[in-house]
Amino acid sequence: LNPGISETILSGDKLLISSEVNYVRVQVTKTETHTESIAYTSTNVNNANLYTGTKKVTTKGVNGVQQVTELVTYIDGTRVSSKEVSRVTLSEPVNEVIQIGTKAPVTGKGVSGGKVITTGGRFVWPAIGASSISSGYGGARRHGGIDIVKPGGGSTGLTIVAAASGTVTTATYHPSWGYYIVINHGNGLSTLYAHTLPGSFKVRVGQKVSAGQPIAKIGSSGNVTGPHLHFEVYVNGRRTNPMPYLGR
Template sequence: MKKKLMTGIIATLLFASPIVMPTVTEAASVQELEDQKAELENKSSELNSKIQSQEETLNNLESEKVNLESEVEKLQTDIDAVVLDLKAQEQKLADSKAKIEKLKAEIEKLKELIARREEKLEHQARSVQTDGSASNMVDLVLSADSLSDLIGRVGVVNQLVSANKEIVTQQENDKKEVEKNEEAAQEEKVAVETLKAEIEVNKSNLVAQKAELDDKIVQVATKYDMTESEKNEFVKAQAVVATKTSVLSSELQEERQRIIAEEEKAQAAAKQAEAEAKAKAEEAEAAETKQTTSSSNSSSQSNNSAQASTPSSSNSSGFIHPSGGYQTSSYGYRIHPITGVNKLHGGIDFGGGGPIVAAQSGTVVFSGYDSSWGYYVKIDHGNGLQTLYAHMVAGSLLVTSGQQVSQGQQIGTMGTTGSSTGVHLHFEVYVNGSRVDPANYL
């Protein structure tokens, strides 16, 4: 019975197996297909997301290209205006120099004429002193043979006196003319010097604006991760936009390139000189630190104490506020408003807009454009002390590298160029090349 039962079970399993096994296999295949389908759908979704993201990037690029082209056109127009101003100023400078030369020639002629007259008058004076006394004049009149002869002799004397009087009068007039021409020449010289300074400032602004233009183009090209060849093509395309926008003649275009090349060379030399000065200051500081370290601990502590008190004691140096604006951000670590990174804010920010002035007299070591600081000026005040003024309005630079500035002299206008979120002045103080808190100097 048990044997029959076992046989029946086995038979049932054998007959059932062809039906059950394919069903299990088929279920497994369906599951795999479902998984593959889900995976493909995920990949498709990811691909669509990437395509959409790429399309958005391309659309943004097109939008930024349009905005950039608008900025390129505006900057190119500004650059053209500066070049035309420079041309007019240089022509005015040439006219002024010609006027000075003409005045000099007239002065020399008048001086020569005056000298000849003075020599003649001195000769006549000597003759009168030796030959012509008052009694001789009386004898000349008394020795006349007749009335007509007397009248004739008196007329000759009157003519001589009148002639000399006219010479003396003319002499005085010519001397006054010389003085007048000399004053005019001096005024013209002052005008020439002022004009030269304006030309240098305009050249500096021209180079700074060209640097801003190039920087904007490269920033857009870099932002969209272009290849080197694509970036070069993009830069060329923007250069074509700038060229088409420009209203300058080919002669003025060449003049602009010459000015830019000269100013870039001068600015590079100024930066190199500043870097060398900074390196020397750092060497001197390192040597001083080494010397201080080798002394006794008590002496070292007193020296450190004296060094720590230097900034506050420097208030007596007479720094003035570089702007009339209100303080919006102090020196120290903060969350950067653009990058969101916690980093050192190396200066003090002043808001409100308006003119920017030199906090103290000194020599301008740089006046130009930087992608972070925008339009900025750096001034050396001597003794390792420097100040920096950043984010000025494009084209508002009023000083140039190498120029001497006085305390309170306007050097630019508050703007929002470079890495900036609004109109303000970013003000920094450097001691021996290292940034320090400007609050200790204001």
């Protein structure tokens, strides 16, 4: 590598350590496949059997899947370009269908006629066909609400309705309340409906309801001595007497 250089290296001598080697860049082109989602769309359908303000998903949306094939070029291991070769749909998207309620809330007067009644208060009466209060608010029992029954018996199975419009925040079981529902009406106001008939829930958590909309049926679930609707009103998380809200 160093002709003319003796074994003795003097100061200032230049030595060639190795010969120049040209750098060879490596280019590779290969076929690659991957999958991509096909977004589903949502369709709203008016439903005259659902109350205004109520939405119900009748068909759940599911994204579709498509397979994409590409020619991809790499130089020294770095991806530098790609070209789509084909795109094949593996599964079509399932579009979401949402039922939008258009039915007006039931209104009117009179219990015997089987209609929601208004009593001059802020709320409608929460039970159709049950007009008597068997146990009032407060008293020695410190009762947190009122118990509503049908005069003369036969309360089981009567319809419970939302006292005002709002959003269902609870629909579950409690050892004392039995199957119960809570509706948030906004501005710190909510109502509770307890001891409902098992399997009678007509609403779910997150659902918007209108005043007078059926939500369950009167039963005797939980810690009770007989069928009735236990109805409570909360203001900013504290129980309050329901009677002024019902106009009584």
